[in-house]
Amino acid sequence: MTDYTITRYNPYTDQELIEAVQKYADEHKIKNAASSSFCKWFGISETTIQRHFDTWANFCKAAGLSPRYSRFVNKEDLLNNLEKVWSELGRQPRAKEIKQPLSPISISRYQKVFRKNWYEICLEFISWKSGASVEEIERELRHVPAVESDTQFNHKTNRNISLSIRYDILKRDNFRCVKCGASPALNPGSQLHIDHKLPWSKGGETEEDNLQTLCSDCNLGKSNKT
Numbered sequence: 001m002t003d004y005t006i007t008r009y010n011p012y013t014d015q016e017l018i019e020a021v022q023k024y025a026d027e028h029k030i031k032n033a034a035s036s037s038f039c040k041w042f043g044i045s046e047t048t049i050q051r052h053f054d055t056w057a058n059f060c061k062a063a064g065l066s067p068r069y070s071r072f073v074n075k076e077d078l079l080n081n082l083e084k085v086w087s088e089l090g091r092q093p094r095a096k097e098i099k100q101p102l103s104p105i106s107i108s109r110y111q112k113v114f115r116k117n118w119y120e121i122c123l124e125f126i127s128w129k130s131g132a133s134v135e136e137i138e139r140e141l142r143h144v145p146a147v148e149s150d151t152q153f154n155h156k157t158n159r160n161i162s163l164s165i166r167y168d169i170l171k172r173d174n175f176r177c178v179k180c181g182a183s184p185a186l187n188p189g190s191q192l193h194i195d196h197k198l199p200w201s202k203g204g205e206t207e208e209d210n211l212q213t214l215c216s217d218c219n220l221g222k223s224n225k226t
């Protein structure tokens, strides 16, 4: 993909930024640094750090410091952080794992901002990544297989697609519909669903090979046909 965004010429190298934050920490006699205060002190925008190091946490790690988050992290910061932790673990994180060194943001901060339990926060995360509403995902998760299909096929797997599997498939498919390429990031309003290629009712299993990411439109066009 061609990137047409015009970036201002950046006079700093990675190393210069690292030395700057180390000097900042020295001067302030701190071991952890907050993005906003450092950037203000050094006279750069926070996006400069993002451009060089992707995240504030990466930057601090490179400088041998611990990242500190302002008291005013918003939901998006928390969801972005959850995505990092989830990717790093390669599975759905447990509540007790949301702490240093894995997560620079604590579980209590999540609970304070979302006012939800950890499972519900993970649900909201999948909703955020897929564009599908929390209610919809919950409905899919609660789906009880019909008695006939239960006995007709000797299923090895559960029909319900857990949050963990959902994330794996979304990620494998680059958070896009495999048919038309729709993605909530590029096409606001589009919703991604995880679909059994061979329907469960026809003996399909809840396995990576039999699952795919589809947007609502492509999903509806498909229904029970394969």
Ligand SMILES: [Zn+2]
Binding pocket: 177, 178, 179, 180, 181, 182, 214, 215, 216, 217, 218, 219
């Ligand atoms: Zn589609």
